[in-house]
Amino acid sequence: MSVGRFWLLRGISLFAAAGSLLAANALIAWLRATGWVDDYTYRVIMLCGINILLAVSLNFINGITGQFSIGHAGFQGVGAYTSAAFTLASIRWFQERGLAGTSLGDQILLASAIVVGAVSAALAGLLVGIPSLRLRGDYLAIATLGFGEIIRVTILNIEAVGGARGLKDIPILTNFLWLYLVVFLLLALSRNLLVSVQGLGFLAVRDDEIVAEALGVNTTRLKVIAFVLGACFAGIAGSLYAHFDGYLNPDNFRLEQSIIILTMVVLGGQGSVTGSVLSAILLTVVLEWLRFLPTITLGGRAFTPSELRMVFFSLMLILLMLWRPKGLLGQKEFGWMVLRQYWRLLRT
Amino acid sequence: MTEPILTVHNCTMRFGGLTAVKNFSLQLMPQELVGLIGPNGAGKTTVFNLLTGIYRPTEGQIIFRGRNITGWKTYRIARLGIARTFQNIRLFRSLTVLENVKAGARIHMRTGLWDAAWRTYPMLCEEEQVHAEAWRILQEIGLDDVAHYRAGDLPYGEQRRLEIARALAMHPYLLLLDEPAAGMNPQETAHLMELIRRLRDEYGLTILLIEHDMKVVMGICERIVVLDYGEEIAQGTPEQIRTNPRVIAAYLGEAPA
Numbered sequence: 001m002s003v004g005r006f007w008l009l010r011g012i013s014l015f016a017a018a019g020s021l022l023a024a025n026a027l028i029a030w031l032r033a034t035g036w037v038d039d040y041t042y043r044v045i046m047l048c049g050i051n052i053l054l055a056v057s058l059n060f061i062n063g064i065t066g067q068f069s070i071g072h073a074g075f076q077g078v079g080a081y082t083s084a085a086f087t088l089a090s091i092r093w094f095q096e097r098g099l100a101g102t103s104l105g106d107q108i109l110l111a112s113a114i115v116v117g118a119v120s121a122a123l124a125g126l127l128v129g130i131p132s133l134r135l136r137g138d139y140l141a142i143a144t145l146g147f148g149e150i151i152r153v154t155i156l157n158i159e160a161v162g163g164a165r166g167l168k169d170i171p172i173l174t175n176f177l178w179l180y181l182v183v184f185l186l187l188a189l190s191r192n193l194l195v196s197v198q199g200l201g202f203l204a205v206r207d208d209e210i211v212a213e214a215l216g217v218n219t220t221r222l223k224v225i226a227f228v229l230g231a232c233f234a235g236i237a238g239s240l241y242a243h244f245d246g247y248l249n250p251d252n253f254r255l256e257q258s259i260i261i262l263t264m265v266v267l268g269g270q271g272s273v274t275g276s277v278l279s280a281i282l283l284t285v286v287l288e289w290l291r292f293l294p295t296i297t298l299g300g301r302a303f304t305p306s307e308l309r310m311v312f313f314s315l316m317l318i319l320l321m322l323w324r325p326k327g328l329l330g331q332k333e334f335g336w337m338v339l340r341q342y343w344r345l346l347r348t
Numbered sequence: 349m350t351e352p353i354l355t356v357h358n359c360t361m362r363f364g365g366l367t368a369v370k371n372f373s374l375q376l377m378p379q380e381l382v383g384l385i386g387p388n389g390a391g392k393t394t395v396f397n398l399l400t401g402i403y404r405p406t407e408g409q410i411i412f413r414g415r416n417i418t419g420w421k422t423y424r425i426a427r428l429g430i431a432r433t434f435q436n437i438r439l440f441r442s443l444t445v446l447e448n449v450k451a452g453a454r455i456h457m458r459t460g461l462w463d464a465a466w467r468t469y470p471m472l473c474e475e476e477q478v479h480a481e482a483w484r485i486l487q488e489i490g491l492d493d494v495a496h497y498r499a500g501d502l503p504y505g506e507q508r509r510l511e512i513a514r515a516l517a518m519h520p521y522l523l524l525l526d527e528p529a530a531g532m533n534p535q536e537t538a539h540l541m542e543l544i545r546r547l548r549d550e551y552g553l554t555i556l557l558i559e560h561d562m563k564v565v566m567g568i569c570e571r572i573v574v575l576d577y578g579e580e581i582a583q584g585t586p587e588q589i590r591t592n593p594r595v596i597a598a599y600l601g602e603a604p605a
Contacts, residue, residue, distance in 0.1 A: 135467055189465050197475055197478050198463075199453060200443070201451075207440040209432070211440070213402075213422035214402075214423075215426060215451055216454070216516065344496050
């Protein structure tokens with residue numbers, strides 16, 4: 001490949017990505033203006049994006065590198081609380097300079113809040129990862145679970161961020177463009193690493209650690225990198241969530257949240273990036289949709305939608321796993337890479 | 349006189365009360381083809397695990413290419429040039445045949461994860477080279493027609509050959525083969541012997557192999573080391589080993605007095 005061709009292709013793909021992102025943003029703005037997309041639907045669309053971030057970043061740790069982590073909500077919580085605290089602390093500085101509320105000021109504020117969330121969650125990932133990645137399988141799962149709970153209990157006991165009352169009045173800064181820009185970035189990063197020879201190192205660690213070492217792969221380093229990268233994007237998801245909802249509560253980051261993210265990864269097919277995206281969207285929409293169940297009376301007792309929601313959710317998961325035991329896409333990717341593989345098989 | 353590429357000095361490996369390898373010493377000259385044999389449980393695979401750093405010897409030293417690699421991490425030893433195959437085939441079963449070979453070739457890449465994440469120009473150029481190199485090795489070993497199959501779907505004999513291909517992609521100085529002919533039919537075994545000889549002659553590799561098939565060991569090895577209960581009981585040319593009374597006793601049991 002010549003340098004010229006490289007930059008031409010790179011230019012075209014960046015242009016196409018930026019173009020489609022802006023077009024989608026314009027479309028959403030128009031649909032909202034015309035009332036086709038109401039506030040509630042918009043909220044679901046945004047939650048989809050946040051859950052895609054969480055699922056794809058956990059997939060990097062669990063599915064691609066094979067390290068079983070169930071403390072992802074903890075990293076999300078670290079990112080959410082630190083970035084929100086940062087915004088609340090620095091908004092006065094922005095107000096004094098007349099920057100708060102202006103478009104440019106808001107963008108700068110959000111961007112720096114994202115960076116703060118990302119860095120703090122990545123640091124937390126490093127802190128947890130270095131000692132606990134010596135553990136394998138179930139033991140690592142227990143260690144990460146413990147970490148998640150420690151984070152939640154810690155936040156619960158810090159009065160400065162509201163404790164059990166939660167943190168409110170966080171400026172609402174997240175918009176469609178920012179959220180899906182980050183989603184695009186994470187997807188591009190995962191895909192690039194997954195198709196590269198360097199990225200084979202992660203898959204090698206997942207399949208057989210001893211063989212990976214014998215092939216010259218520094219498995220400890222790769223595991224820590226995967227863990228920190230995953231934690232970092234969970235932190236970004238957290239900060240985007242904080243500035244979307246405007247209110248944080250320690251209860252948002254309970255074990256249940258970690259389990260839901262894990263469910264997205266498993267349901268999508270361990271290791272499949274597009275699988276994680278599909279199941280993140282599916283589960284977000286289904287969980288919202290189940291809020292509108294009718295009240296059902298059984299044996300003289302009325303079951304409210306909130307009671308039935310989790311019953312139906314679990315039922316759906318069981319049926320899906322029976323139908324597709326390896327997840328929606330197995331270890332495959334949806335799209336032209338699958339098509340290309342089949343094409344190659346046909347030719348040979 | 350040329351320097352030995354590998355020197356093992358009085359290595360002992362103890363697991364609790366069990367001494368798996370006792371006072372083992374070995375010298376390999378460049379481009380030598382040496383066989384390591386012995387009854388089951390004699391400690392042959394333990395020797396491989398010591399050489400590749402999976403175990404750290406309880407006592408003794410291992411010198412490879414002039415460096416003392418005793419206690420080094422496995423991946424560093426691999427980068428210095430020791431590649432191996434495994435007794436029970438350990439391929440990345442979910443990856444394709446080509447990807448398995450590339451996973452071996454990854455070791456010498458100059459561009460890192462950062463380049464891979466952003467698909468920089470140097471990284472794309474290097475990947476093209478790695479791709480070509482992996483193809484060349486697959487052609488050499490005769491696996492190019494199954495390059496896009498999942499490794500786990502290959503027949504047994506081809507899986508064994510793929511393990512060798514993956515090790516070759518690392519461009520090692522020393523190749524350790526752990527029972528490469530196990531489970532092969534006579535025809536596949538003949539091909540394998542031909543291949544091992546060619547690897548030594550064309551790639552200039554030093555090869556140490558564990559094998560139970562005496563036809564293979566006697567047929568291609570220049571020198572044979574015999575282990576029994578973790579101790580070396582004999583060393584020499586195939587002819588010397590064939591007639592050595594201690595070796596015969598170890599394999600068949602002592603002759604009644």
